[in-house]
Amino acid sequence: MTDSQDLERTIQELRAARGALEDERRRYAELFDAAPDALFVTSNEGRITATNRAALELLGLSETRVTGQKLAKFLPARAQEALAAALEALAQGEPIVEGDLLLRPEGGSERIVQARAVTISDDEVRWALRDVTAQRATEEALRIANARLEDRVTERSAEIDRQRALLEALLEQNPVGIAIVDETEQVVLANAEAARMLGGAGAPSEVEGYRLDGSPYDGDWPALRSLRSGELVFGERARIVRADGEQAVVEINSGPIRDGAGRTVAAVSVFRDVTLAEQREQAEREFVSNAAHELRTPLAAIIGAVEVLQAGAKDDPAERDRFLAHVERQCRRLERLTAALLTLARVQTQDEAPRLEIVQLCPLFQEVADSLHPAPRVSVQVDCGDDVAVFANRALLEEAVVNLAVNALKYTLRGTITLGATEPEPGFVDVEVRDTGRGMTAADRKRAVERFYRGDDDASGGFGLGLAIVAAAAEAMGSQLEIESAPRKGTTVRLRLRAARVLVT
Numbered sequence: 001m002t003d004s005q006d007l008e009r010t011i012q013e014l015r016a017a018r019g020a021l022e023d024e025r026r027r028y029a030e031l032f033d034a035a036p037d038a039l040f041v042t043s044n045e046g047r048i049t050a051t052n053r054a055a056l057e058l059l060g061l062s063e064t065r066v067t068g069q070k071l072a073k074f075l076p077a078r079a080q081e082a083l084a085a086a087l088e089a090l091a092q093g094e095p096i097v098e099g100d101l102l103l104r105p106e107g108g109s110e111r112i113v114q115a116r117a118v119t120i121s122d123d124e125v126r127w128a129l130r131d132v133t134a135q136r137a138t139e140e141a142l143r144i145a146n147a148r149l150e151d152r153v154t155e156r157s158a159e160i161d162r163q164r165a166l167l168e169a170l171l172e173q174n175p176v177g178i179a180i181v182d183e184t185e186q187v188v189l190a191n192a193e194a195a196r197m198l199g200g201a202g203a204p205s206e207v208e209g210y211r212l213d214g215s216p217y218d219g220d221w222p223a224l225r226s227l228r229s230g231e232l233v234f235g236e237r238a239r240i241v242r243a244d245g246e247q248a249v250v251e252i253n254s255g256p257i258r259d260g261a262g263r264t265v266a267a268v269s270v271f272r273d274v275t276l277a278e279q280r281e282q283a284e285r286e287f288v289s290n291a292a293h294e295l296r297t298p299l300a301a302i303i304g305a306v307e308v309l310q311a312g313a314k315d316d317p318a319e320r321d322r323f324l325a326h327v328e329r330q331c332r333r334l335e336r337l338t339a340a341l342l343t344l345a346r347v348q349t350q351d352e353a354p355r356l357e358i359v360q361l362c363p364l365f366q367e368v369a370d371s372l373h374p375a376p377r378v379s380v381q382v383d384c385g386d387d388v389a390v391f392a393n394r395a396l397l398e399e400a401v402v403n404l405a406v407n408a409l410k411y412t413l414r415g416t417i418t419l420g421a422t423e424p425e426p427g428f429v430d431v432e433v434r435d436t437g438r439g440m441t442a443a444d445r446k447r448a449v450e451r452f453y454r455g456d457d458d459a460s461g462g463f464g465l466g467l468a469i470v471a472a473a474a475e476a477m478g479s480q481l482e483i484e485s486a487p488r489k490g491t492t493v494r495l496r497l498r499a500a501r502v503l504v505t
Contacts, residue, residue: 032050032052033052033053034052034053035052035054035128036054037054037128037129037130038051038054038055038058038059038113038128038129038130038131039051039052039054039055039126039127039128040055040071040126040127040129041120041125041126041127042070042071042124042125043123043124043125044087044090044091044122044123044124044125045070045087046070046083046084046125047068047069047070047071048066048067048068048069048070048071049067049068050067051063051066051067055129058103058105058111058113058129058131059074059103059105059106060105060106060107060108061106071127074103074104074105075101075103075104076102076104076110078102079101079102079103082099083101086099086115086117087117087125090117090118090119090125095118095119096116096117096118097115097116097117097118098114098115098117099114099115100112100113100114100115100132100136101115101129103129111131111133112131112132112133112136113129113130113131113132113133114130114132115127115128115129116128171189171191172191172192173192174191175193176270176271176272177190177191177193177194177195177196177197177198177250177269177270177271177272177273178190178191178193178194178268178269178270178271179191179194179198179223179268179269179271180257180266180267180268180269181204181223181224181227181266181267181269182265182266183227183264183265183266185203185204185224185227186202186203187202187203187204193271193273194269197240197242197248197250197271197273198240198242198271199242199243199244204221204223204224205219205221205224207240208240208241209221209238209239209240209241210239211237211238211239212237212238212239212249217238221238221269222236222252222253222254222269223252223254223267223268223269224267225254226254226255226256226264226267226269227256227264227266227267230256230264231254231256232254232255232256233252233253233254234253235252235253236251236252236253236254237249237250237251237252237274237278247275248273248275249273249274249275249277249278249279250271250272250273250274250275251271251272251274252269252270253269253270254267254268254269254270255267255268298330298334299330299334301326301327301330302327302330302331305323305324305326305330306327309323309324355393356391356393356477357391357392357393357394358389358390358391358500358501358502359389359390359391359392359394359397359500360388360389360502361384361389361421361429361431362384362385362386362388364394364397364398364401365382365384365419365420365421366382367398368398368401368402368405368419369381369382369405369419371402372405372406372409372417373409374409374412374417375409375412375414377413377414377415378409378412378413378414378415378416378417379415379416379417380405380416380419381416381417381418381419382418382419382420383418383419383420383421384419384420384421385421387501387502388421388423388429388499389429389499389500389501390429390431390497390498390500391497391498391499391500392477392497393473393477396473396476396477397431397473397477397497399469399473400431400469400473400474400495401419401431401433403467403469403470404433404467404470404493405417405419405433407467408433408434408435408437408491411435411437411438411439411491412435412436412437412438413437414436415435415436415437415490416434416435416436417433417434417435417436418432418433418434418435419432419433420432420433420434424496426499427498427499428496428497428498428499429496429497429498429499430494430495430497431494431495431496431497432492432493432494433492433493433494434490434491434492435490435491435492436490437490437491438487438488439485439487439488439489439490439491440485440486440491441487467481467483467493470493470495474495477495477497478497479495479496479497480495480496481493481495482494482495482496
């Protein structure tokens with residue numbers, strides 16, 4: 001083959017290679033221009049050398065107004081620093097730089113674009129920008145919504161915790177007992193008061209209890225009846241025997257707890273300790289019975305005496321005087337009872353505060369002593385300094401001393417009853433009534449000042465009002481009743497009052 005032929009063949013190969021290269025460049029230009037992302041080619045300094053159609057649409061400008069401009073021109077001032085940092089990173093050899101940029105299109109609002117830059121030659125950088133404004137707005141909205149939701153959850157959780165703490169405090173500090181029994185008839189919740197009343201019982205059936213008529217509970221406690229049949233129980237009273245042997249009278253309210261389908265899943269019982277109230281009511285019931293009996297006796301005696309007088313005894317001076325004296329004694333007894341009840345009512349209703357004055361004790365004690373009628377082997381004496389005086393209401397103090405003295409007479413068969421006054425400390429005087437009688441048990445001493453209370457061995461026929469009147473009078477005068485006593489050791493009852501001095505002119 002000649003040299004000319006070789007040259008021709010070489011020229012043809014070059015033409016074919018140039019055509020293939022042109023075809024490849026055209027295909028690349030078409031792909032570049034048709035790419036969905038905005039593509040920019042810039043120099044290392046960020047000057048734009050080429051753009052695709054999407055880039056021009058994003059900027060809202062023609063190719064002639066874009067080519068040759070720096071990319072930074074189309075960014076707001078606060079975003080240009082990020083662009084400069086990206087170019088610096090690429091210049092230092094970073095292969096790819098990614099991040100969000102703010103873009104400022106012609107005549108439009110700022111857009112957020114996700115930028116990805118790579119170095120394609122020593123002096124060229126290709127940028128791919130994707131508009132993520134809506135996406136970032138959605139993400140920001142979701143972030144704000146999540147933050148608000150988190151705040152609401154936090155607030156709600158705090159509120160739930162606060163309500164739970166309040167509920168727990170309400171249950172534990174409630175003065176009534178609250179217990180819940182589940183379907184297995186076991187106690188699943190009991191506050192402190194319920195635990196105190198029920199002891200450590202894990203189920204109602206383990207509690208020893210009786211109705212007020214004395215019949216025992218045998219698997220039919222109110223809570224179990226509510227659980228089994230849905231019964232509502234209101235105000236049922238029961239006597240519970242605790243593990244320590246102490247008894248308490250409780251008032252029980254009980255009802256079923258149902259789920260959304262109406263099925264009974266538990267029962268709740270509310271217990272209220274009414275031991276003292278029951279004792280008071282029992283004492284008042286006994287008082288009514290005893291008072292009716294005691295009133296009937298003197299009234300019957302008075303009526304009998306009047307009938308005898310009317311039948312002719314009035315014509316016999318001796319018989320007349322004897323029956324009239326009998327009528328007088330019975331009337332006095334009725335008078336004492338009436339006066340005791342009225343005094344207690346006046347003091348305890350506190351219609352008006354008692355007026356305090358200076359009261360000399362010796363004259364008062366002597367008057368009380370002279371009014372008493374002790375048994376043959378009992379003496380009454382006064383132990384008081386002539387100048388001892390107190391601030392008190394004379395009527396209340398006299399009533400208190402009389403009741404204490406009469407009470408001492410009931411239980412002293414022999415010995416001495418002393419009306420005395422001592423000064424235990426400067427500024428105070430103890431008004432005391434001391435006897436050498438049979439004394440009191442600890443149980444009687446504990447309940448001695450309750451209205452209508454009479455000891456188990458009280459055969460005196462009294463109404464149980466004497467010490468109650470004294471205690472009420474002491475409280476009205478700003479004092480308290482103190483009792484020292486023991487069986488067969490006698491009794492001392494005292495009131496501590498403020499001392500006073502009588503000025504003699």
